[in-house]
Amino acid sequence: MSILNSAAAVLRCFGAECTELTVMDTVEKLGIPKSNASRLLRAMRDAGLLETIGQTKRFRPGVLVLDAAISYRRSSSLVERAAEAVAKISTATGHTGYVSKLIDTEVAAVTDHPGTHSLRVVSNIGRRLTAHGSGTGRALLALLSDDEVRALFADGIVPPSDLSPQSIDEVLERLAEVRRTGVSFSAQESTRGVDALSVAVRDPETGEAVALCIVWPAALATEEDRKTIETMLLDGAAEVSAALGDRTLRKR
Amino acid sequence: MSILNSAAAVLRCFGAECTELTVMDTVEKLGIPKSNASRLLRAMRDAGLLETIGQTKRFRPGVLVLDAAISYRRSSSLVERAAEAVAKISTATGHTGYVSKLIDTEVAAVTDHPGTHSLRVVSNIGRRLTAHGSGTGRALLALLSDDEVRALFADGIVPPSDLSPQSIDEVLERLAEVRRTGVSFSAQESTRGVDALSVAVRDPETGEAVALCIVWPAALATEEDRKTIETMLLDGAAEVSAALGDRTLRKR
DNA sequence: CAGAAAGTTGCAAAAAATGGAACTGCGGTT
DNA sequence: AACCGCAGTTCCATTTTTTGCAACTTTCTG
Known part of the structure; x- marks a missing residue:
């Protein structure tokens, strides 16, 4: 080696x-x-x-x-803008937020935004999750076609928990739902007691994709709160997307 | 190579x-x-x-x-605590702050805390300054003995500006003053129009040292403001120092 | 579509990393 | 004070990687 x-x-x-x-x-x-x-x-x-x-x-x-890590954020306007959007939502709701990327078949957090609630999900950046077995991962996988996803997990999957999809077919079902609603929800799947909502954005210019993600203690948020977070995430993602679209237009 | x-x-x-x-x-x-x-x-x-x-x-x-960079921030409780102290001062005064370290004969910012004033010094983390030719650098050098400083700059120094000490002897004079007052002031030395005030802290357990630093547009602060910042920096450094001291005591 | 620039690959010489064993330095023990 | 055990370092012949050149392929650009 x-x-x-x-x-x-x-x-x-x-x-x-x-x-x-x-x-x-x-x-x-x-x-x-x-x-x-x-x-x-x-x-x-x-x-x-x-x-x-x-x-x-x-x-x-x-x-x-x-x-070098500081330079990373600057090098990607996608990551930079996504981080801003998540920071805004994190501040508004008090919950912890992340920006994550797909690395092969895993999800890695790129920036973290610790929440302000006294009961908050502690930032565990650096921890890798399986793409198929996490809400954030499925948000990113939903950007691919079913065939691409099948190819990615050609060796089969090992579900990380009972709440996760247990087969590729189940994963694809969940992905279809994500594509339909635009958001990926995960209830206490990766961490007990923690719910998460994720939305993926792709940079049309580079093809790069990231997920905006907010996590919160399941006990702390009502269905209504969840709706609010969902709206904020979708709005944030739309803003990021619009900003990148504008940039692409401007360049031409 | x-x-x-x-x-x-x-x-x-x-x-x-x-x-x-x-x-x-x-x-x-x-x-x-x-x-x-x-x-x-x-x-x-x-x-x-x-x-x-x-x-x-x-x-x-x-x-x-x-x-790895994220892990770095976590690993150094000195840096972490210093960052908290600087963040507090930065928020209170609206000025930009840094935590910096000595790397050989240069100073590197480790964390940054952008100010909130509409006229603020923009954070330029990653930029390296010479240790002898910057207020922050001299704050850190002042922790060493004169002999150690001479050894460090055995090859001679190149003053980065007319306002900087022009020889090792002049550097040592400035260091003596820093040791006497506990703070290192630099007036428009590294960046035109920008004043800076720095205080160094050493972790008694590991020997590691960092500087807390606040920078502001020279035109924006009165002599009184400077005094306020000086007090806040010294208090902040004292808190960090106390926290580290306590930890050492607890361990024994 | 030619020409240029950017990027990649093959090969023999040069430099480096490797692993085992011997050595050093440090704290604790008898 | 000599001894022991452990973490870390150094030595050295062998193996492996890296290097620089040149030839080659790919990607822009006018």
Whole structure:
């Protein structure tokens, strides 16, 4: 395996449950000899991908990673605008919101907007969900054709919970509903006690797609609240879409 | 040069003025043969460090980088707490604020908090300043001893502006003043028309240091306003310091 | 549709990473 | 104070990757 992939694997270790690494952590997580782990971490630090915490022997991502991440948002007007729209809804409702993307067959949050309610869903950005087994994922899958979805899950699916679709055919049924209503609702599917509503938007110019998503404690919102969130999400998505459409027109 | 350093160099290209890269951009910026640039970008994409924009041949940082950056913010309670303190001051005064760190001989902003005044200093996170030639930098340098500072700039300094210290000795004079007052003031030094006030804090446990910094249009603040900001910064820094101190005590 | 520019691939030489074992440094123990 | 165990580092021959050039293919552009 090239050192680049090892480096990427190291970066992948950092997530919700792991914020720093030692040489031995790396040995265990990647299953490589510790001589390599030692050199790998040092090389990554020298390159700026990692930094040592104070004068300890523990490592965490470096500032270089931070700068690049900031640049990411700017590089995509789709993500940028989607983040603004979600931030607005998050502030208005007090619930936590995300902007997410499809990465192969998984969903990854790209920006998060923590809610303000005292009982709120804690932001767990970095956690990956299966595309077929999450509301956000199905919002994004609904942009594809049934054939494309079948091709994507050619190896079959493993439903992450009893509440998720149990077969490709069930997934497609749910997708049909998403296409009809424009929104994807998920009731306590990925996280117990948490409902989520997602709407997908595609940038007509680049083909890139993201989902706007609001999550809330199921106990906290009435049917009416849900309707309100749905309207705000659809309006937000429409605004994003309009802004991107305008841009496309302007360029021609 | 190892591919890891090349990869880091690619990530370094992304910044305020560059949000996406092509093979030829990479060739020019890094001065490498285009065969390598081509393979490097592809390898980085396969590793998840980059992603292609839509179906074009342009690249930007990948989600992996994003996730790692989020983890970075979480991992450093010093940065997190400092960010909270700066956010509070930023909101109260309407001015833009930063949390910054020393990276070798430069200063890099780690989080930003855009102000709310209609005339505000626009956040330029990612921009690097020389440590000796910026108020924030000197706030951080003041934590070191004179000998350490001399060692750091053993190769001599290049003053970024006429208003900056022109020699190591002048830098040390300014540092002495910073140590005496606890704050570092810079009048229109790094950016014309912009004043800045910075205070450094060190985590007693890890030795890590950051600076809290508030910047404002010089024309907009009276001497009294400056005093207010100074007090808020010192209070904020004291709070952060206390929080970290408490944590250390609790652990023992 | 020709010509140019951007991007990709093949190949041998050069550079790097690898893994095992030996070594260092540090805190705790007898 | 010598010893032990553990985390981390260094050494070195072997294996693997990377490099740069040139030839090739694809994609723009006029």
